[in-house]
Amino acid sequence: MLLDEIGEFGLIERVRSACKSHHPAIVIGIGDDAAVFKTGPDQEVAVTTDILTEGVHFNLKYTSFDSLGWKALAVNLSDLAAMGAKPICAVVSLAPSRTWSGDQFDEFYSGLKRCGSAYGCAIAGGDLSRTPGPSFISVAAMGSVRRGRALKRSGAKPGDAICVTGELGGSRTGLEVLESGRPEQAGKSVKRFLEPVPRLDVSSWISGFRGITSMIDISDGLVSELGHLCRESATGCEIQADAVPIAEEARNWASSIGGEALDYGLYSGEEYELLFTVDSRRIDRLIAESAGLNRISVIGKMVPAVHGITLAGPGEKNNLEPSGWDHFRG
Amino acid sequence: MLLDEIGEFGLIERVRSACKSHHPAIVIGIGDDAAVFKTGPDQEVAVTTDILTEGVHFNLKYTSFDSLGWKALAVNLSDLAAMGAKPICAVVSLAPSRTWSGDQFDEFYSGLKRCGSAYGCAIAGGDLSRTPGPSFISVAAMGSVRRGRALKRSGAKPGDAICVTGELGGSRTGLEVLESGRPEQAGKSVKRFLEPVPRLDVSSWISGFRGITSMIDISDGLVSELGHLCRESATGCEIQADAVPIAEEARNWASSIGGEALDYGLYSGEEYELLFTVDSRRIDRLIAESAGLNRISVIGKMVPAVHGITLAGPGEKNNLEPSGWDHFRG
Numbered sequence: 001m002l003l004d005e006i007g008e009f010g011l012i013e014r015v016r017s018a019c020k021s022h023h024p025a026i027v028i029g030i031g032d033d034a035a036v037f038k039t040g041p042d043q044e045v046a047v048t049t050d051i052l053t054e055g056v057h058f059n060l061k062y063t064s065f066d067s068l069g070w071k072a073l074a075v076n077l078s079d080l081a082a083m084g085a086k087p088i089c090a091v092v093s094l095a096p097s098r099t100w101s102g103d104q105f106d107e108f109y110s111g112l113k114r115c116g117s118a119y120g121c122a123i124a125g126g127d128l129s130r131t132p133g134p135s136f137i138s139v140a141a142m143g144s145v146r147r148g149r150a151l152k153r154s155g156a157k158p159g160d161a162i163c164v165t166g167e168l169g170g171s172r173t174g175l176e177v178l179e180s181g182r183p184e185q186a187g188k189s190v191k192r193f194l195e196p197v198p199r200l201d202v203s204s205w206i207s208g209f210r211g212i213t214s215m216i217d218i219s220d221g222l223v224s225e226l227g228h229l230c231r232e233s234a235t236g237c238e239i240q241a242d243a244v245p246i247a248e249e250a251r252n253w254a255s256s257i258g259g260e261a262l263d264y265g266l267y268s269g270e271e272y273e274l275l276f277t278v279d280s281r282r283i284d285r286l287i288a289e290s291a292g293l294n295r296i297s298v299i300g301k302m303v304p305a306v307h308g309i310t311l312a313g314p315g316e317k318n319n320l321e322p323s324g325w326d327h328f329r330g
Numbered sequence: 331m332l333l334d335e336i337g338e339f340g341l342i343e344r345v346r347s348a349c350k351s352h353h354p355a356i357v358i359g360i361g362d363d364a365a366v367f368k369t370g371p372d373q374e375v376a377v378t379t380d381i382l383t384e385g386v387h388f389n390l391k392y393t394s395f396d397s398l399g400w401k402a403l404a405v406n407l408s409d410l411a412a413m414g415a416k417p418i419c420a421v422v423s424l425a426p427s428r429t430w431s432g433d434q435f436d437e438f439y440s441g442l443k444r445c446g447s448a449y450g451c452a453i454a455g456g457d458l459s460r461t462p463g464p465s466f467i468s469v470a471a472m473g474s475v476r477r478g479r480a481l482k483r484s485g486a487k488p489g490d491a492i493c494v495t496g497e498l499g500g501s502r503t504g505l506e507v508l509e510s511g512r513p514e515q516a517g518k519s520v521k522r523f524l525e526p527v528p529r530l531d532v533s534s535w536i537s538g539f540r541g542i543t544s545m546i547d548i549s550d551g552l553v554s555e556l557g558h559l560c561r562e563s564a565t566g567c568e569i570q571a572d573a574v575p576i577a578e579e580a581r582n583w584a585s586s587i588g589g590e591a592l593d594y595g596l597y598s599g600e601e602y603e604l605l606f607t608v609d610s611r612r613i614d615r616l617i618a619e620s621a622g623l624n625r626i627s628v629i630g631k632m633v634p635a636v637h638g639i640t641l642a643g644p645g646e647k648n649n650l651e652p653s654g655w656d657h658f659r660g
Contacts, residue, residue, distance in 0.1 A: 001432040003460075011435060011458055015422075018439035023452035025418050025474075035454030037418050039474060040370035049421040049470060051459040088355050088367050091379040092345075093423070093468035102331040105341060109348040122353035124365030128341055129381040130333075133463020138423035140379060140470035144355075144369060 028150060031232065033082040033216060034143075036150045046085035046150055047142045050075045054097060054134035062178045065104045067194040068137075069111025075219065076141035077119050077198035078272040082217035084151045084207025085143030087121035087200070093138040095131035119200050151207050151215040156233035156277040160213050160302040163286070165199050165206075166273040166294060168222060169250025169264030177253065185256070186249040196272040202293050203274060209289070211282030218271040225275050226309055227322025233277075236307040239300035239320070266311075266320070277302055358480060361562065363412040363546060364473075366480045376415035376473045376480055380405045384427060384464035392508045395434045397524040398467075399441025405549065406471035407449050407528035408602040412547035414481045414537025415473030417451035417530070423468040425461035449530050481537050481545040486563035486607040490543050490632040493616070495529050495536075496603040496625060498552060499580025499594030507583065515586070516579040526602040532623050533604060539619070541612030548601040555605050556639055557652025563607075566637040569630035569650070596641075596650070607632055 003011060016030045027044055028036040034048035052058055052072050063071070073090055080087050092112060096105060109123075116123050121141060170186075174193025177186045199217070206212060214233055216225045222244070230237055244265040254261040278286055283298060290296045300312075309320045333341060346360045357374055358366040364378035382388055382402050393401070403420055410417050422442060426435060439453075446453050451471060500516075504523025507516045529547070536542060544563055546555045552574070560567055574595040584591040608616055613628060620626045630642075639650045 003426060003428075003430055003432065003435060006432050006435075008458060011432075014432070014436055015439055015453075015456065015458075018436060019443050019446070019453035021443075021447070021452050023419065023450070026452045026454055028454075029452065030455050032455075035419060035421065037452075037454065037472070039375055039418075040373040043370040043373070045369055045375060045472070047419070047421055047470070047472065048455065049423050049457050049468075051423045051425060051457045051468075053425055053459045053461050053466075055462050056459055088369075089353065089365060089377070091365065091377055091470055093379050093381045093470075095381060095383055095466065096333060098333075100333055102333065102336050102341075102344070105333060105336075106344055106348060109345055113349050113351075116349070117351070120353070122351050122356045122359065122367075123345075123349035124356055124358075124367065125360050125362075125378065126345065127379050127381045127468070128338060128345075129383045129386055131383050131464065131466070132385050133466075134461065136383075136425065136461070136463075136466045136468075138379075138381075138457070138466075138468035140377070140421055140423075142367070142375070142377065142472075 028152060032153050033079040034085065036083065036145060042147050044145045044147055044150065045142050046080055046083045046145050047140060048076055048079035049138060049140040050079065052137040063194050065107035066111035069108040070115040070195045072137045072139050073112050073115040073121065074196050074198050076139045077121060077200060078217045078219065080141055080143040081198050081200045081203035082215050082274060083145060084149060084203055084215065085145040086204065087119050087141060087143045089122040089124035090116065090139050090141040091124060092126035094126065095129040095136040097131065097135040119198065149207060151212060153214055153216050153229050153232035155213040156229055156235055156302045157213060158235055158302050158304045159280050160277040161280050161283040161298050162237060162277050162300045162302060164245065164273055164275050164297050164299055165202055167245040167247040168271050168273060169268045170247040171196065171270040172264055172268035173250040173253045186253055189247065189249045193270065196270060198272055199274045205293060206274065206276055209286060211279035213277045213279060215274055215276040218273045218275055219269060221267045221269045222275065223266050223320050223322050229277065230309060234305050235302045236305050236309055237300055237302050238310050238312055241311050241313040243297060243299040245295065245297040358482060362483050363409040364415065366413065366475060372477050374475045374477055374480065376410055376413045376475050377470060378406055378409035379468060379470040380409065382467040393524050395437035396441035399438040400445040400525045402467045402469050403442050403445040403451065404526050404528050406469045407451060407530060408547045408549065410471055410473040411528050411530045411533035412545050412604060413475060414479060414533055414545065415475040416534065417449050417471060417473045419452040419454035420446065420469050420471040421454060422456035424456065425459040425466040427461065427465040449528065479537060481542060483544055483546050483559050483562035485543040486559055486565055486632045487543060488565055488632050488634045489610050490607040491610050491613040491628050492567060492607055492630045492632060493626050493628050494575065494603055494605050495532055497575040497577040498601050498603060499598045500577040501526065501600040502594055502598035503580045503583045516583055519577065519579045523600065526600060528602055529604045535623060536604065536606055539616060541609035543607045543609060545604055545606035548603045548605055549599060551597045551599045552605065553596045553650050553652050559607065560639060564635050565632045566635050566639055567630055567632050568640045568642055571641050571643040573627060573629040575625065575627045
């Protein structure tokens, strides 16, 4: 059987089962935004890794080398944010295609460093390789987390409120306006797509708030991430269509091309906002106390697994298929 | 300027200068076998990453998927060994080429897991990507090290004795017999090339021995690694040709093809033995106390930088050019 017949999530399950182990230092293993291991009596380290492959994750026609460096680190820092971890350092594997110049190489590392400096993450090492194929980047980032405080995907319970930071849809809008040759139509969205912002500004506040039960970052799209939370937590969920926060540029772009704005909210990947659940008895307090932070929206609630994932719109309820971006079928 | 004109070591210097920072948690940054960061008052973590690119680092004509998985982790564990760190866990980025089957994918992870189990290293996470090009693997491994005890490349002083574990030449021999279609001529060497053994069995003993001043693993070849130790320690070195330990199969193979056995000792890469320096007043004790361990050879001594790197043979002394494998010029 070929890999695209098995699909990304099938492959992840195979890795999970092949690599099962009971190492005393591992607190969280395969299957979350980051792994967590113990390093001392009160200290844990979260570690995550993300690949960017040319022609799959990025296109040098749209992105500068500097933005590419930023993004390569930012997507990892978003995974640390999703665990409630504070970045320490990253190691960077780079195999540039044969066409890169020395200046482009320097710009890539300058973008990496710019992102690292913005979020207190040192670039501590790495490896370089030539390649006969497309460029390949793999970054692994490490962050500190207090013992037992890492937020997993698996802690949500029926009844918990589902929240999301910021607004969705910008990243897909950015890609589409770039592809259509009209980037000026949605400048914020283009920036968001090329240089995503990990939500480290709010992640430590959220992870420190009593009653938070699970968290994940939105890299594959809201519905796909809801699928992960529900699967790992053994729940279903019900989303209110009109509560999904959609960026204004995404609304305008959708309307200009005759698309549905809600689709941008539900399916846009690479948003890097945080999706989390909170005990419903704490939701009023969370909203009140987070008023000074960037927007946090309550978009629905967790329900028993048997109900699946549903979207409640005006007068109707539909099942949602949590099919995010599958790297092997995509 | 294109990357192959700058060369791997020029590129590493550029990364080092672009990513310079003074993060309070970073104990050892870019330029050693692994980076080291603090996680608590008495605890540090070493982290390293290594790339394996198809067509550059491996050829699926010679290697099984299981051996490839082993090697992808083993080369990283060797870097941890070179720091004196004890493995904890690794994260694995894999972009398999389109030809991999599900069974081959499983074999790869089975080899990874086999290596991890052999050395107490959990496979804690990773990322998967498709790729339109050759297969690409990047592993990042983490290990624990006691505060201030990581062994750098930069601590050697003129007068220090230079030691190496095991015997050299087998890995190059293994590759050459595979390429010549006569693997049965050097079975141990083939095994060594396909499934290298990180010297974690002796690294903690070595790093705990008083008087050790620097350590590195032999991934690019003895002379190349001597070049790294000398550059980072600001010394030269003098190697005794007849003291370089050369594997019997390498001697036999060299002789059968009319080559020089010493070249296999000096230039064979992917040996993954440990090269280290020790205060000369401690060398007798080191030899006496290490008698129960696998062979440790004293191959020369550090000298002032002005003398460069020299090889003393019978009746003559030659300068050695520390040109290891350069990924961009190679």
